[in-house]
Amino acid sequence: MNEAIDTGFRIKPFDETLKESGQYPITSSGIKVFQINVGKVCNQACRHCHVDAGPKRTESMPGHIIELCLDVIKKERFPVVDITGGAPEMNPGFRDLVKGSRDAGCHVKTRTNLTILLEEGYGDLPQFFADNRVELIASLPYYLAETTDRQRGAGVFDSSIEALKRLNSLGYGMDGSGLTLNIVYNPCGAFLPPPQKAIEADFRRELKKRHGVSFTGLFTLTNLPV
Numbered sequence: 001m002n003e004a005i006d007t008g009f010r011i012k013p014f015d016e017t018l019k020e021s022g023q024y025p026i027t028s029s030g031i032k033v034f035q036i037n038v039g040k041v042c043n044q045a046c047r048h049c050h051v052d053a054g055p056k057r058t059e060s061m062p063g064h065i066i067e068l069c070l071d072v073i074k075k076e077r078f079p080v081v082d083i084t085g086g087a088p089e090m091n092p093g094f095r096d097l098v099k100g101s102r103d104a105g106c107h108v109k110t111r112t113n114l115t116i117l118l119e120e121g122y123g124d125l126p127q128f129f130a131d132n133r134v135e136l137i138a139s140l141p142y143y144l145a146e147t148t149d150r151q152r153g154a155g156v157f158d159s160s161i162e163a164l165k166r167l168n169s170l171g172y173g174m175d176g177s178g179l180t181l182n183i184v185y186n187p188c189g190a191f192l193p194p195p196q197k198a199i200e201a202d203f204r205r206e207l208k209k210r211h212g213v214s215f216t217g218l219f220t221l222t223n224l225p226v
């Protein structure tokens, strides 16, 4: 026999919460950010990857879909176009997507795993990013090599630092340049991230002291192990 257990706990209906905060009914006020995932191909195969991306994946947004996205971008002129992957840079249409979005007057953000910027055929990307004023959201699990390499593979930390230095040399992450270089931190185990401001201060101090690297800001992220 099923018997309901009255715990005395009541979940407030969503509509009720909206009404209390003066936001009912919810209405669309337009699209501010047009986010596009261009595929699962990546030069890395991180243990924590929530989209299971990697070098063996073949799913990549085809050129004609990128063209369709650009048609929408040109028509709607979203304030922000936000590109993600995989390693989005590995999609053959990536540069066209960035340039087309910029031509349409959009601010462009892209995710980068940093190490791709050192791979053959991608070395000119930092300059391309700077020329197009692309905002970078760079993943770096931790400011210590051992912890980062455990999650992302041997040598990833050193390559990431080299890429960060290249970006700094172009003005990324430097005061007054207008070139934004944000870092994403995610926990290396089954625990929640520490407060964002605290870990940002740790990264800023340690990356500067150990490697002379600067960045704009840091976001904490909690990966879902799927």
Ligand code: SF4
Residues within 6 Å of the ligand: 042, 043, 044, 045, 046, 048, 049, 050, 051, 052, 053, 054, 085, 086, 087, 113, 139
């Ligand atoms: S770099 Fe990012 S997209 Fe690529 S495997 Fe690692 S977590 Fe996934």
